[in-house]
Amino acid sequence: KQEVTQIPAALSVPEGENLVLNCSFTDSAIYNLQWFRQDPGKGLTSLLLIQSSQREQTSGRLNASLDKSSGRSTLYIAASQPGDSATYLCAVQDRDDKIIFGKGTRLHILP
Amino acid sequence: GAGVSQSPSNKVTEKGKDVELRCDPISGHTALYWYRQSLGQGLEFLIYFQGNSAPDKSGLPSDRFSAERTGGSVSTLTIQRTQQEDSAVYLCASSLAATSGALPNNEQFFGPGTRLTVL
Numbered sequence: 001k002q003e004v005t006q007i008p009a010a011l012s013v014p015e016g017e018n019l020v021l022n023c024s025f026t027d028s029a030i031y032n033l034q035w036f037r038q039d040p041g042k043g044l045t046s047l048l049l050i051q052s053s054q055r056e057q058t059s060g061r062l063n064a065s066l067d068k069s070s071g072r073s074t075l076y077i078a079a080s081q082p083g084d085s086a087t088y089l090c091a092v093q094d095r096d097d098k099i100i101f102g103k104g105t106r107l108h109i110l111p
Numbered sequence: 112g113a114g115v116s117q118s119p120s121n122k123v124t125e126k127g128k129d130v131e132l133r134c135d136p137i138s139g140h141t142a143l144y145w146y147r148q149s150l151g152q153g154l155e156f157l158i159y160f161q162g163n164s165a166p167d168k169s170g171l172p173s174d175r176f177s178a179e180r181t182g183g184s185v186s187t188l189t190i191q192r193t194q195q196e197d198s199a200v201y202l203c204a205s206s207l208a209a210t211s212g213a214l215p216n217n218e219q220f221f222g223p224g225t226r227l228t229v230l
Contacts, residue, residue, distance in 0.1 A: 034219065044154075044202065044221035089154065096167065099144065099219075103153035 002027045002094050006102035013080060014110045021075040021105045023090030028068045031093040035064050035075050037086040038104065044089065047075070080109045113137070115222035117203050123228045124193055132188040132225045136205030143186050144206075144219060145178055149199040160186060172197075193229045200224045 003026045013019050023033070032051050036044040048057045048064040050073070056065040063076040077084055087104040094100065116135045124130050136143050145157040157170045160180045171177070175193075180186040190197055204219040 036221070044204070046218055046220060049218045091154070098167065098170070099146075099156045099159075101146075101154035101156070 002030075002092065002098070002100045004090060004092055004100050004102040006088075006090055006105050008105060009103065010106040010108070012108040012110055015080060015082060017080055018076065018078050019080055019107075021077070021088050021090075021107070023073040023075070023102055025071045025073075025092050025100075027094065028071050029095050030068065031095065033064075033066055033073050033090065033092050035062075035073075036089040036091065038089060039086050047088075082109045082111050085109045115203055115205050115220055117201075117222040117225050119225060120223065121226045121228075123230065125230050126195060127192055129189065129191045130193055130227060132190075132201050132203075132227070134186045134188070134203030134205075134222060136184065136186070136203070137220055138184075140205035140207055140220075141183065142206045143180060144204040145186070145188050146202040146204070147172075147199045148202060148224075149196075154202070157188070190227075193227075195229050198227055198229045200226050 005024045007022045030052055034049045035047040037047055038044050047062055048059055050057050050064055050066040061078040066073045085108050087106050089101055089104045091099050091101040115137055118133045122130055142161055144159040147155045147157055158165050158168055158178050162183050163180050175191045178188045202221055202224045204221045206219045
């Protein structure tokens with residue numbers, strides 16, 4: 001059974017710092033991995049989608065990597081800003097098309 | 112263009128009543144997903160549709176939950192005889208396709224959710 005774990009559960013960093021959020025999954029047979037952010041009272045916003053054949057994706061200050069063999073993904077945020085404060089969710093889509101989410105990392109950027 | 116919309120945004124109901132939640136996916140998206148996020152819990156996958164059919168309904172929490180999709184577009188999630196533990200935010204998402212085998216891009220786009228409170 002696929003399990004997705006995100007570490008840390010919560011993180012506070014000063015504005016301007018670079019940071020890394022971690023996601024691990026137990027079954028490497030995935031179609032893709034997606035990172036989302038969730039803001040209070042709002043739906044999820046897709047950040048980056050990495051197909052199983054890819055190793056990384058970049059969008060602006062965000063870079064997501066995927067190492068399928070080790071069951072890991074990282075989301076790197078460069079030059080953090082207060083507006084980056086949110087909960088970041090990692091989700092994998094397995095071969096049965098099920099989507100399994102991690103519990104998320106609550107990120108707080110200190111002004 | 113228009114994103115995924117859900118209605119109602121908030122629903123308060125009494126225990127034992129039935130509720131119906133609606134999702135309008137992005138036009139042209141063939142795959143539609145339902146999730147639930149309970150207080151303090153992660154996101155829970157409920158069911159997905161490829162077109163009008165739902166290949167896997169095993170994520171539905173109980174037989175009080177059902178979902179349908181007609182015309183390959185709008186979907187409704189129905190909860191019968193609601194219980195307090197059904198209180199959660201119900202999120203809907205859509206994508207071009209359910210699997211990446213046929214199309215390279217199956218990024219999911221989420222609606223704002225319906226907050227259900229069962230008293």
